[in-house]
Amino acid sequence: MLLLAGGLVTGSIYALVAAGYAVLYTATGFVNFALGAQAMVAGYLTYVWFDTLPVMLRIVIALAGSVVLSVLSWVLIYRRVAEKDILAAVIMSFGFSIVLAEVVQLAAGGIPRPARSPAGTEAHTLGPLSISSHSVTVLVVSAILFTLLGLALSSRGGLAIRAMFQDKEMAETIGIPTNRVTLWLFAVSGIFAAAAGILAAPILSLSPHMGTRLALIAFVGAVLGGLGTIRSAIAGSVLLGLLEAFFAGYISADWRATLVFGVFIVVLVAKPTGVLGRVAAVKV
Amino acid sequence: MLELTHARIGYGPVTVVGDLNLTVGDGESVFLIGPNGAGKSTTLRGISGLNGLQAGTMTWDGQDITHLPASRRAARGIAVVPEGRHVFTQLTVQENLEVAARAVNRAAVRERIDEVFDLFPRLRERQHSFGGLLSGGEQQMLAIGRALAQRPRLLIIDELSLGLAPVIYQHVGETVRELAAGGLSVLLVEQNARLAMRICSRGYLLAHGEVVLAGTVEELERTDEMRDLYLGGLGKVG
Ligand SMILES: Nc1ncnc2c1ncn2[C@@H]1O[C@H](COP(=O)(O)OP(=O)(O)O)[C@@H](O)[C@H]1O
Ligand SMILES: [Mg+2]
Numbered sequence: 001m002l003l004l005a006g007g008l009v010t011g012s013i014y015a016l017v018a019a020g021y022a023v024l025y026t027a028t029g030f031v032n033f034a035l036g037a038q039a040m041v042a043g044y045l046t047y048v049w050f051d052t053l054p055v056m057l058r059i060v061i062a063l064a065g066s067v068v069l070s071v072l073s074w075v076l077i078y079r080r081v082a083e084k085d086i087l088a089a090v091i092m093s094f095g096f097s098i099v100l101a102e103v104v105q106l107a108a109g110g111i112p113r114p115a116r117s118p119a120g121t122e123a124h125t126l127g128p129l130s131i132s133s134h135s136v137t138v139l140v141v142s143a144i145l146f147t148l149l150g151l152a153l154s155s156r157g158g159l160a161i162r163a164m165f166q167d168k169e170m171a172e173t174i175g176i177p178t179n180r181v182t183l184w185l186f187a188v189s190g191i192f193a194a195a196a197g198i199l200a201a202p203i204l205s206l207s208p209h210m211g212t213r214l215a216l217i218a219f220v221g222a223v224l225g226g227l228g229t230i231r232s233a234i235a236g237s238v239l240l241g242l243l244e245a246f247f248a249g250y251i252s253a254d255w256r257a258t259l260v261f262g263v264f265i266v267v268l269v270a271k272p273t274g275v276l277g278r279v280a281a282v283k284v
Numbered sequence: 285m286l287e288l289t290h291a292r293i294g295y296g297p298v299t300v301v302g303d304l305n306l307t308v309g310d311g312e313s314v315f316l317i318g319p320n321g322a323g324k325s326t327t328l329r330g331i332s333g334l335n336g337l338q339a340g341t342m343t344w345d346g347q348d349i350t351h352l353p354a355s356r357r358a359a360r361g362i363a364v365v366p367e368g369r370h371v372f373t374q375l376t377v378q379e380n381l382e383v384a385a386r387a388v389n390r391a392a393v394r395e396r397i398d399e400v401f402d403l404f405p406r407l408r409e410r411q412h413s414f415g416g417l418l419s420g421g422e423q424q425m426l427a428i429g430r431a432l433a434q435r436p437r438l439l440i441i442d443e444l445s446l447g448l449a450p451v452i453y454q455h456v457g458e459t460v461r462e463l464a465a466g467g468l469s470v471l472l473v474e475q476n477a478r479l480a481m482r483i484c485s486r487g488y489l490l491a492h493g494e495v496v497l498a499g500t501v502e503e504l505e506r507t508d509e510m511r512d513l514y515l516g517g518l519g520k521v522g
Contacts, residue, residue, distance in 0.1 A: 159383045163372050170370040173332050174430065175358030175387035 001129050003249040004242070009135045010203065011241020012142035015234040016196035017218035018225070019149065020189035022233035026165040027178075027185050030082050031090045031227070034073060035189060036215025037097035038066045039197030041104060043206045046198045047115040048108055055118045063194045069100075070190030071183055097211055105208040115201035138199045145195060146234060149188070153230070161185070217244075220264040285310045285469060286331070286362075286438060291340035293323070293330035299338060300326040301493040308438060313470035315480035317514065318490035324473045325367050327490070328442050331471070332364045333357050359388045363436035367443045367473075369427040373416030377407055380415050380426055385433040400429035403459060421452035428456065438469040445476045457483055477514030481505070 020035045045062035046055075053061075073096060082089035117134035124131055152158050164171040164178050172178045196214065204210055218237055225236020240263065247259045286308040293301040301323040308314045316324050329335040331342070333354030341350045344360055352360075372380050381400055385393045401408035404425040410418060415426060424444070431439055444460065445453035453476070461483045464470045474480035480487060481501045489497035489509060497509055504510045 156382075156386070159375070159379055160387060163375060163383045166372050166374055167370055169334055170366065170372070172354045173334065173358065173364050173366065174384040174434065175355050176383075177353075177355045179353075 003245045005129060005131050005135065007242035007245030008238065009138045009241070010244065011221075011238035012138055013196050013200045013203070014214070014218045014221045014241050015237035016142055016145065016192045016199070017214055018222035018233040018237040019146065019230060020192040020196075021219060021222045022227055022230040023149075023185050023189050023192070025227050026230065027161075027168070027182055028082060029086050030078065031093070031219070032070075032073075032078075032186075032189065033090065033093040033215050033219070034069075034097040034100065035193040035196075036213070036218065037100035037211035038069050038190060038193040039200065039214055040206075040208065040211030041069065041100055042066045042194035042197035043115060043201035043210070044104055044108055044113075047201055047206060048113050059118070059198060062198055063191055066194035066197070067187045067190035070186040070193070074183070074186045097215060101208040101211060108208070110208055112205035112207040115206045117202040121202075134199075134202050138203075141195060141199060145192065149230065217260055220260055220267075224263060224267050285312075285345060286471070287343045288331070289341050289343075291327075291330060291342060292338040293326050293335055294338055295326075295335065299493070301330070301490075304340070304493075304495065306488060306495070308469055308471050310437075311467045311469055312486065313464035313468075313472065313484040315472045315474055315484040315487040316490055317474060317477055317480060317487060319513075322490045323493040324490055325442055326493075328364065328366070328440055328471075328473060331440065332362065332366075358384075358434055358436075361435075361437035363431035363434045363439055365424075365427045365431050365439070365441040365444075367446070369420075369423045371415035371418070371423050371426045371430070373414060375415055376412050377415060377418070377426055378411040380430050381407075381433045384430040388434045396433045396435060400433050403432065404429055420447050421449070421456070424448060424452075424456055428460070432463075436468070438471060439463065440471045442473045444472060444474050445479055453479065477510065 017035050017039060021031055024030055024032050042062035042065060045065050046058045050058045050061060073093075077096060078089040078092060081092060117132075117137065119133045119137035122133055124133065124136065153162060160171065160176045161181060163174075164176055164181055168178055196218075197211075200210070200214060204214070217240065221237030221240035222233035223236070224240055225232035225234065227233055240260065243263065244256050244259060248256045286306075288304055288306045291301065291304040291306070292299055293304070304327060306327070316327065318324055326335065330337055333349075333352060333356075337350055341348060343349065344357075344362070349357065349360070372383070375383065378397065381397045382393060385396045401411070406422060407425055407429055410422060415423065418426060428439075428441065431441075439460070441460065444457060448456070457479050460470060460472070464483055470484065472480055472484055474483075481504070484501065486500050487498070487504055488495050489504070497504065497507060499507075
């Protein structure tokens with residue numbers, strides 16, 4: 001039970017980043033590896049840099065900072081390149097995430113910072129299960145964010161976005177301003193990345209390079225489910241969190257990174273569209 | 285109404301259509317015919333704005349729209365049925381119509397969808413099916429319906445009959461002919477010359493990115509090119 005809860009918590013954090021990937025990928029074909037670094041920056045904005053301000057305000061600053069990073073990096077760095085060569089843009093996003101990590105390291109030092117969860121750390125016992133307030137917060141906040149995203153996409157206004165996900169040129173032809181919608185989607189991915197960073201920092205340690213690891217694991221989770229569908233990317237990441245927790249619990253905690261990338265290789269070889277991809281594609 | 289002057293259209297640095305002069309008047313229906321690879325679809329992509337003009341100008345009601353983004357042309361009254369229909373496969377028939385109707389104007393969305401259903405009752409029967417599950421003929425009706433849900437002034441159709449059984453494209457073609465007769469401007473790319481000539485009053489013959497013939501249906505019928513290539517034994521029988 002403990003493993004199940006722990007797996008769901010880390011899985012939800014991966015899924016927040018994975019949802020960010022999937023939102024952008026379905027709209028533009030672009031994988032923004034810098035989302036992990038944006039999560040890390042949001043962590044520093046929340047827990048390190050503004051520690052005299054009230055916590056709610058720090059969270060707002062972190063969300064806003066991540067949105068600005070998301071949108072500006074697309075407009076100023078990736079967009080032109082992505083039009084010609086999407087893979088080059090993906091590699092640039094990897095480079096940008098290293099730049100962000102180095103900048104934070106210069107500003108705040110390389111040592112991991114403690115991050116105290118705004119939700120507190122007291123444990124709750126539910127029958128055989130003991131779970132911290134922070135873990136409950138992770139589950140509740142990510143569930144709320146996923147639900148809001150789902151509701152937004154299935155609404156009247158979301159219809160235009162779903163049309164754009166399926167056929168961008170046709171959406172443009174019927175009058176949907178796809179460039180403007182893309183900016184909104186980058187903003188949304190920024191919110192998801194920031195939420196992941198704020199929620200992850202008290203669990204994983206907050207350090208300049210935590211984003212790189214988060215970016216890679218969430219990517220593996222997203223590919224495991226299927227990057228082309230938002231809900232499969234989320235499901236794949238939760239699944240990966242669970243796999244990781246059970247592997248660490250029953251086999252070896254030291255080899256969990258190996259597990260993650262082992263899964264990645266197996267998925268890429270066995271089914272590049274993701275194990276949940278086909279089922280989800282029919283259902284959307 | 286629509287006027288292209290010395291238009292050069294292509295992909296990136298590649299030019300496909302060299303120097304095109306083309307007009308579609310108010311209420312006029314015009315066809316574009318020519319062999320595969322002549323540049324017909326490329327021309328339409330230039331008009332819809334998906335491919336910017338490499339040179340030349342385009343005006344709409346006398347206003348220069350050469351640099352108007354594609355997404356702003358639908359609201360001006362230009363609606364496109366692209367080659368291959370491009371219905372939204374994972375949206376239902378009714379959502380396909382709704383998304384197009386709403387994209388140009390939030391008012392009277394329901395009425396415009398109902399108009400399309402009245403025109404193609406088959407779509408009303410299938411309104412809750414996903415676009416991807418429709419037959420080719422139904423998809424063509426949906427693609428045309430989606431364009432009409434925008435209440436356009438110019439309806440552009442690329443390859444109306446391609447891949448459809450004669451009984452289907454005759455039916456769809458007849459609907460388009462009635463719309464044209466009712467005053468809607470039509471620009472039709474169509475390999476079936478008889479079908480094109482029944483719907484339209486004027487046409488252009490395009491080859492290698494250039495207009496080689498242009499004129500009214502009566503004039504074109506008398507040319508050797510049209511007779512040999514499209515109306516003789518080799519052409520499809522409409
Ligand atoms: N995306 C593209 N990039 C580069 N060239 C293209 C592209 N699409 C079509 N072409 C070229 O443009 C020419 C005309 O194509 P097209 O306009 O589709 O002809 P048509 O519709 O008359 O059959 C062809 O030679 C084709 O190779
Ligand atoms: Mg064509």
